[in-house]
Amino acid sequence: MPKIVVIGAGPGGYETAIRAAQLGAEVVLIEKGRAGGTCLNIGCIPTKTLWKTAELFEQVKESTSFGIKLENPSVDMAAVKARKDYVADRMNTGVNFLVDSYPNIEYIEGYASFKDENTIIVDKGEEKVEVAGDYFIIATGSAPLVPSFEGSRLENVITSTELLDLDYLPEKLVVVGTGVIGMEFASIYNSFGTDVTVIGSDILGACESEITKRIQSIFKQKGMKIEKGYRASKIEKSANGLTVFAENKKGKVVEAEGDLVLLAIGRIPFTEGLNLEGIGIETNRGGVVVDKDLKTSKDNIFAIGDCISGNVQLAHVASNQGLNLVERLMGNTPHIVEDVVPAATFTLPEIAQVGKTEDQLKEEGIEYDKSKFLFSGNGKAVSMGETDGFVKILASKDHKKILGVHIFGPHANDIVHLGAVAMANDLPVSALNKTIFAHPTLSETFMEASHGLEGASIHTAKVAKK
Template identity: 45%
Template sequence: MDKDIVVIGGGPGGYTAAIRAAQLGGRVCLIEKDRLGGTCLNRGCIPTKALYRNAEILNTLKNTEKFGINIHEYKINVDKIMKRKQGIVDKLVSGVELLLKRNGVEVIEGTASILDRNTVLVKNKKGEEIKISTKNIIIATGSKATSLPIEGAYLSEVMKSEEILNLTKIPKDLIIIGGGVIGMEFAAIFNSMGAKVSVIEALPNILSSVDREISKRFSILAKKKGIKINISTKVCKIEKSNEELIVYAEGKKGKLQFKGDTVLISVGRIPLTEGLNLEKTEVEFTREGIKVDSNFETNVKGIYAIGDVNGKCMLAHAAAHQGIAAVENIMGVRSQKKNNLIPSCIFVFPEIASIGITEEEAKLKKIDYKVSKFSFGANGKALALGEEEGMVKVIGRKDDNRIIGVHIMGPHASDLIHEGALAVSKKMKVEDIKEVIHAHPTLSEAFYESVMGLQGEAIHMLNKTS
């Protein structure tokens, strides 16, 4: 065999798997048809968060007076914003390239298809075909943004997330179809940059995967910032009239029209399996993804699928974790128990992050649970930052005080969630957190107080658990 492992796709899951395999002494080849880093690094997580930082600064500038600082005028230079964003992406892509090279991973630019469980065919950019023999194949081709089967969905002014990241000007009136994570992140970014934003969501709530209490509170805050949110509203068609786009929809109050200069369709992503030749390999897959077992191995021995393409969890860090798990299983070193608890972070204002079960899930599973909540309005560091909106919500079992869910909406929630992730993943109890001294004044104290509230021992709030 030429290789121990061939990885198809150089996104977070693919390149992580390739590097880990090389660390374990494997002969590895990574095939990527576009740029290393995949959607996350080039057209998703990283460029979006670069723009989020711009939006964060703009939000601060709008509120400088309460800090005793008067700024009379500032201007947005979209060209510089986009250059900065691209510079960050390019720097990280170069870093991935260097890591792969230093770890001895062979990288081939081209499009891959699977001939059989031990052979991958690569067609490079010159049109040349290369056959690679391998003991194992890891499919890490990711996902692509899906659209709506409606009239007008493919007008040039109607964009998906990848396209809106490269705008040359800020929309005046932005209509976002889809109130999920990606849709609400772009709503927050462009609202901060001065666009009038309207969100249309078919479900009864935006951010439907988030703990209901958190999503409802966030919805109120988003509306206060000027984001118009329309729930239980179905889009019927999009039409262009002169320089204006008209979105026709139906809601609880009947037929509706939304007018704007730009439309973003953000209604989810689907696994990317086209061109892999899976039909002829007998690998089982559906529109929802490639079917895998607990080791991320398909029904065909030696062929694995990790990340978005298996449809289990469409998050970059989940893909990376799965990539390492698959490789360690292949190389015979996987011994630790698998962790299926994945933290989720949403970069809106304020940030939202969660780990473990929501209160709704606890009720559905008939878990005898209790809830403790601590407001950032009672946290000294949050008040000093001028970011007192939000809370830390901790869900624990009544029988043994084990922490089973942590949900945060507030400043730096995406950083704070990891203490919650450790607590939930390691099945920690209130007593395990109690003796861990938290520095003062810090935002982390809000997590500590919320945990202590589960057994009525919080100091800086009235102890009421439910």
């Protein structure tokens, strides 16, 4: 059996190592920090822990409409941070337990650097060890991108890593960046009661445009200030903290003041110290260049996840790239469909999508049918008091393929997987409509939208013909 060396124990790395071990390989897993990587320790999981607190706080503030009387609820950020740390620690312990349960996985803590294409040197602090292998998989993830404009490194100008470690609630927060990371934190802190200003070129630009328009309206109703179409150019200290200056394409400048400024303009591949260029591995702006099979310029060295140049930066993409990769390395046929990738955005309300947007289909000249069902027509959503949003399904004209699913509303990030399963298995609309959905559930919104494609949605009012 081959010896597979995995560098990085984030979701991509540790899941890849475990699957390789299940298939009988001898595995070495190397990690410089805590098992679980960015996602588990300073990314996805801690952020969603804060998101749950924000969701609960919003429900508490609206509790009188449910017949519950509470006076002056408030957020204790020290306690919020403590819970966030507990969740991350518990998950970290779980990953360590999983890895330790496989006798054919050797776990090494330290910094990895390639000596040559067949050997890695791991710096453990007090000693250095050499690790040889048949195959190497680079899974080192990404790091926050810090821009080079003036003031970007001032005190209280922070990235998501530092924001997740706050034990107090800032009075004013300026978020530079309107992608998923920026908008999730903006939504969370807005719900906590912080005065939030968001600056960026476009709001959640990868999402369905109908959703982004609606959510901007909801954010503004909640008091969030949105400076759309602007690019931050500098940050200065001011009497009240920090001032961010931003400019649009016409040269107009806006200013935003905050106690803290969150830089959330993206993430870059992290390959520092690996000595990739030294052994002849091609890189592009720090990211590893790979072919369609995730192979680098060396036949026995591969890369997965965020560290790949131009790769989709999602934890589940990294994990499934790794799972398919080790299947190939062990002589099996990969079975995961890698081009059907659901995306989850944990704003309040939630946003989820899989497949093409309407704008993309129009740009590509693809004809399609669509159906939309509102959460306001769903009994479970009404009982929950969460009626904002909808489920939209885009299908081919013959209804034999689902082209895209876009959801905005309660539990959107769970419901979207109905669409992902259909797309990954090439299920036609008729196959979806054979399924009985339990009542009352939020998933019935997906059922109604699917039935709507065939003119059979029971809870959609008939539109009179003109």
